[in-house]
Amino acid sequence: MGVSAADEKVDWSRIENRAPSVAHMFRDRVTALPDGEAFRYPVGEDWRSLTWSQTRDRAYALAAGLVELGVAAEERVALMSSTRLEWVLSDVAVMCAGAATTTIYPTTIHEDVAYILADSGSRVVIAEEAAQVETLRAHRAELPDLRKVVVIDGEGDGDWVVSFAELEESGRARLAAEPGVVDARIDALTPDHLATIIYTSGTTGRPKGVRLTHSAWTYEAAAVDAIGILSQEDLQFLWLPLAHVFGKVLLTLPLQIGFPTAVDGRVDKIVENVGVVKPTFMGAAPRIFEKAYGKITTMMQAEGGVKAKLFGWAGGVGKEVGLIRAAGGEPGGMLALKYRLADKLVLSKIRDRFGGRVRFFISGSAALNEDVARWFDAMGLLILEGYGLTETSAASFVNRPFAGGYKFGSVGWPLPGTEVRIAEDGEILLRGPGVTSGYHQLEEQTAEALAEDGWFATGDIGEVDEHGFLTITDRKKDLFKTSGGKYVAPSLIESMFKGICPYASQLVIEGDGRRFVSALITLDPESITAWAAKNGMAGDSYRQIVTSQACRDMVQGYVDELNSKLNRWEQIKQFHILDHDLSVEEGDLTPSMKLKRKAVTTKYKDELDKFYVES
Known part of the structure; x- marks a missing residue:
């Protein structure tokens, strides 16, 4: 891959001449x-x-x-x-x-x-x-x-x-x-006027109000406009919570660029709406992509026979073509013929489930599993993973939808005008126009996170490669050390499992100060019900299915596969399948579907402690 962030063509005039405020930006859009x-x-x-x-x-x-x-x-x-x-x-x-x-x-x-x-x-x-x-x-x-x-x-x-x-x-x-x-x-x-206060849905303590000025939002919109990945010809489907910074920035972009947006936040209507609206792009949390991947792959597995083999073959062809296109090429010869057939019989039908016009998806708010991203790419549906925080007005990094501009497993290049630095301990530091002016009425917390020279300490661990792609390793506060002195990055392991096990909903890793790693597992109700129907448990309740020995044996196989990809000290030695899924309503997940790790491990402490009782 010879392309790097430094090679990107940026229309800096979009950023330099941006509107003074979100309201000015809106008024200008109406006039234009x-x-x-x-x-x-x-x-x-x-x-x-x-x-x-x-x-x-x-x-x-x-x-x-x-x-x-x-x-x-x-x-x-x-x-x-x-x-x-x-x-x-x-x-x-x-x-x-x-x-x-x-x-x-x-x-x-x-x-x-x-x-x-x-x-x-x-x-x-x-x-x-x-x-x-x-x-x-x-x-x-x-x-x-x-x-x-x-x-x-x-x-x-x-x-x-x-x-x-x-x-x-x-x-x-x-x-x-x-x-x-x-x-x-x-x-x-003016640009410095306060536009928004978004309260972080932290896992402990009171929420903190993040103060974001008009200049932060106009910068975000202008910076995305400047890299040219969206135009007035696009159509957005917006379902994300608009109380979340990811949803808010996706609401700001059309004011700058001028594309139409279809709005409906009913999560149970997403699949239906995408088919009707036929958007060209959509933002979503990784859980949406994981569920779609799990549903489609398990459905094909359940079909068995010729259909399952055809699906597997087409996916393999799609992956080959995806690798060639990522490098800037196009398939030729026999591969081109195979791809046309695979696309006609399988891949185009998968794309039609998402309306048939998607140019790319944008994934944010949590880590996207690389295997899931590659599967979508094989289907002809590129997912551009991005990265940012409430404190950085959402987008600080994003992959680009052109050859050499995206790297699976990374969160892409920085937006023009955003600077990144990796601290000695691996923490990602960001500086730029999108960074918060501080926490509302919390001077001490503001001083801890935001240095006088403008660098914001994200709390995330990561690294930047020679082409400018940022890879997130884990949350600094989530990293833990086993009693043997070995560090474990739970988010990375949890994301890996979701790409391996199509029935997985959540994996929660535990092992801080313990002699080995254990886990809580929940299964996707829809996928596991379909699996049960094929395994002699049709009509059984969710609880009956997930507590059965057959289900545990099936999950154990996927855990074994995960462990084969991990260092010895990272491997899951014990796990418990919960008889219900985690949810926003029960306080296990944030509204953007991000795991509240501390809340979950505290709630199920008794179950986890059982793994460590000396025999």
Whole structure:
């Protein structure tokens, strides 16, 4: 691979001449493309669209409504909703009102909701439905700064609560009386004004509010635009939580570049929606790709016979072609003939499951297994893994969709304008326009993470190769040492297992200060139910299946395969299969589906301790 990050063509003018704020960026987009499609959203079984000018009309009305409620510049407006059109409109409205968005997941526990609202000093909350309003009402005494609650799906109470429609209506009245009120707010914004506070969903202690300015978001959008991987011809499908930094940056990109975005956060509708929307790209957490890989491969295994052999053959051909294309070539001769046949019979049908137009996926928020990435590539579906944190406005690194611009197992090259340095202990340090200005009201924690010269300590361990590709090894705090003095990187092992075992949902490694490594394993309910039907357990419950000896023997085979790829001190000597999967609702995973390791190992400490009882 002769290409390196230094060879990349970058349109630096995009970054140097970027808009002063997100609101300016939005207003410029409306001016440039008033009749272009901006957002697509579901209504019943149909999809409807808003043009950029229609989006402005609604966003300006909502912004004026916030002004009418007394929201001042940089004051916080909290959004507590699933991913839907109203979230998009509300966030844009907050930007246009000169205020700042506080993002809250709808699954956040009540105590943390109250803490986030109080800590951020949020003046208004835009909530999704009545149950959330009642949660806020129950904590009203703890929230002296909270003036009003706006409910999307519900009615106002004539006092503290107003409906979304009422907010929009009051804004239209304000605009009629003062047509320039919103534009005046936008004109007053500067790059250094606060745009967003995102509270990290940490595994211990109170969430920390990450302060992100307008310049951080406009840089992110302009830097992606500058590398030319997206254009107005693209169509995005956006389902990720918009309270998460990954979702938020994917919402900022269309304002800069101008492509339309289909928005629907219902996770159970992702596969159906992708087939209908037919996007050209989509961002997702690795778990989505792992589930698709597991479902398709186990389904083919279950078919057996000629179909399974054909699927395996086609995948092998696809991998050969993928390697050639990654190096900048095209298959020729007999391989080209085999590929055309494999594509017609198998590979194109897999791509059709994802709408048939995907140019690439973007994976972020956790480590993507390299084997899973290579499998998708063999199918003709390139996954570009990226890397960033809430504190770096999401994207700091991303692979590029051209020959020599991506390397499986890495998170790619830095965005132009972002610097990287590896500390002596292997920690990744980042500096650039996307880095946070600090943690809200936490000077000590800010000083610990952010040096005076601008370098941010990520807490991740990694290395940069000679071509500029960054590979993440593990979280610094997750690395542990066995009682024998050997270091183990759990995230890497956990990711490897998901590429080996198509039935795996989660693997949680334990062994800190222990004499060997053990693990908790959960299996994907859908995949393991299909396996059970082929193994004499049709109709059995999930618990019956995963606690059966046949299931354990099957999993043991995959654990043995994993161990064959590990150093002796890293190998899993004991494991326990939980009788239920881990979930966001039970506090095991973050809303972006990232494992809360400490929470899980603490919850199942008794099960893990049994492995280490001396016999």
